[in-house]
Amino acid sequence: MLSTRTCRNGGDQHGWDTKRSESRVERFDQPLPVRMGGDSRQTHCRRSPKKCCLSQVRRLNLFVGGGMGKTERLIETVDVILKKASWKRADGKVASVRTQRYSKEVMHETCRRLHRLGYLIENIESINPKHIEAIVKSWHSDGLSNKTMQNQYSRLKIFVNSWLGKNGLVREGGVINYLEGVDESSLKVKTYTDETKSWSGNGLDVKVWLERARLIDSRFHCMLLMGLAFGLRKKEMLMISPWKSDKVEHLSIDGSVAKNGRHRTIPLEGTYGQFQRQVLDHVKKEVKRGETLGWPNRTLKQNENRYYKYMQAIGATKYESGVTGHGLRAEFAENQAMLMGLIPPSLGGDKKQMTKKAREEITLAVSNRMGHGRVSVLGAYYGTFRSMPEKKTGIGERVGTFVVSEDDVCHVHAWPTITPGPSGEYRKLSTEEKSELEIVLVVEREEGPIQKMSVEEFDKSDEFSEKSKDRLKRLFEKVGL
Incomplete structure (x- = not known):
């Protein structure tokens, strides 16, 4: 040697x-x-x-x-652009650490993907339309979800069209422009939920799970309390300064803490406001003046890792219990809606419970408290009030509704009518009662006629997914069938 x-x-x-x-x-x-x-x-x-x-x-x-290999050299040219531009949002405000990190992750993966596809450019300035088309097509062929493709496409468009100065190179209108022959409806991103995401809605006793958190770590317990009481996001839980944010009659979420720099206030009103006050006073006992709720002497990333570690420790994961930390935010949204008199769709609410104007006023108020400001966003937290078919002679009263596809829903009708008890829960029906019951399913499509069928026809049909059939089974269990 x-x-x-x-x-x-x-x-x-x-x-x-x-x-x-x-x-x-x-x-x-x-x-x-x-x-x-x-x-x-x-x-x-x-x-x-x-x-x-x-x-x-x-x-x-x-x-x-x-x-240094070719991929590393390409990534190095990307980092030069990111360093200059990624910290600044379109409105001139400073972008969050999370947004900057996501832009970096997307563009680094884009570099590696380009080279895997055989386009061995070594400077991002050399990117051209054929490269963009190849990237988008590979996303689709690799089976990336519609939401992931949409997010990555958005980051790529900002980087190339704005930061790199190649305006128009990445086309407007989304990935469909590059996927010839692909049905546009198959690329739609679902923006609403068809079932509750809240902890209570998924059968969890919130008090029990909060106690688990308290036994692991007192600050972690406080974070979950704030998430439940005020609908805070994970980053907001970690970065909020309880003493500074407490304005007596409302909680102030500063723009430096909130997502997208959107400052908001959450009023402490009525009986629920008393609960919020108790939570806030308890948290302030745990945290010194001037401190944030996150663990001291740690970076945001370190605090996030610790937060996820503790969530796994108490079993609050999608895999173990069917819920995540974000489920407390969904719980807050449902609670706020019900306190204002609106039963959300995720809990079985019907659009006929009040006028459209009244529904939208409540939904907008909840959206503002969560830091969004748009009615449509709440669909991701507690569903949307989709059009329901009128009651038809001979099919009985509607006892429930579930989603069978992104644009279609199925309404379950029963005769004689099944009604819940005073507590809102359904009793389990006897075998004799079930035998006398007539169940009719009414499938309502976004485009096309309403279709009526029996449970047996629905179960045997290849048109409906196994997931849809599981939803029907869960609905039956809920109403005592």
């Missing part, structure tokens, strides 16, 4: 990691032909047998796989 001077850092006099090079060279079946003579092709400089020529070492490192 090469005889080079070893520096303190483990490399040669030029800083190259010769040990790394040697280990890689030894993997070859045949040793490299290293010349020790004095001609112009020698590996060592003539002036000193112990001094290695920098260019020759670089050549050796590249030969055995060391040094």
Whole structure:
């Protein structure tokens, strides 16, 4: 092997990691032909047998796989642009750490994807329309979800069209522009939920689960309390300063803490406001003045990791219990709606319970308290009031509704009518009662006629997914069938 001077850092006099090079060279079946003579092709400089020529070492490192590769060089050019532009939002405000990190992750993966596809550009300035088309098509062929494709496309468009200055290179209108022959309806992103995401709605006793959190860590317990009482996001739980945010009659979420820099206030009103006050006073006992709720002397990323670790410890994961930390935010949304007199769709609410104007006023108020400001966003938290078919003679009263596809719903009608008890729960029907019951399913499609069918016809149909059939079974269990 090469005889080079070893520096303190483990490399040669030029800083190259010769040990790394040697280990890689030894993997070859045949040793490299290293010349020790004095001609112009020698590996060592003539002036000193112990001094290695920098260019020759670089050549050796590249030969055995060391040094910076093409992908790394492409990523380096991306990072130069990100450093200059990713910190600033379109409205001139500072972008959140999470947004900056996501932009970086998307663009780094884009670089690696381009090279995997065979487009070996080494400077992001060289990106052109054929590269964008190849990226989008590979997303689709790899089976990325519609939501993921939409998010990554948005980041890519901002980077290329705005930050890189190649306006119009990434087309407006989304990924459908690059996927010829693909049905546009298959690329729709679902923006509403068809079932409750809240902890209570999924059968969890919130008090019991909060006690689990308290036994693990007192600050973690306080975070979940704030999530339940005020509908805070995870980042807001970690970064809020309880003493500073407490304005007696409302909680103030500062723009530096809130998502997208959107400042909001959450009023403490009525009986629920008393609960919020108790939570806030309890949390302030745990946190010193001027401190944030997150664990002290740690970065946001470290606090996020610790938060996720504790969520797994109490079993609050989608896999173990069917809920996540964000479910407390959904719980807050449902609670706020019901306190204002609206039963949300996720809990069985019908649009006929009040006028459209009244529903939208309540939904907008809840949306503002959650930091959104749009009625449509609440569909992701507690569903939407979709059009219901009129009651038809002979099919009985509607006892429930579930989603069978993104645009279609199924209403379950029963005769004689099944009614819940005073507590709102249905009793389990006897075998005799079930035998006398007539169940009719009414499938309402966004486009097309209303279709009536029996449970047996629905169950045997290949048109409906297994997930839809499972939803029907869960509905039956809920109403005592």
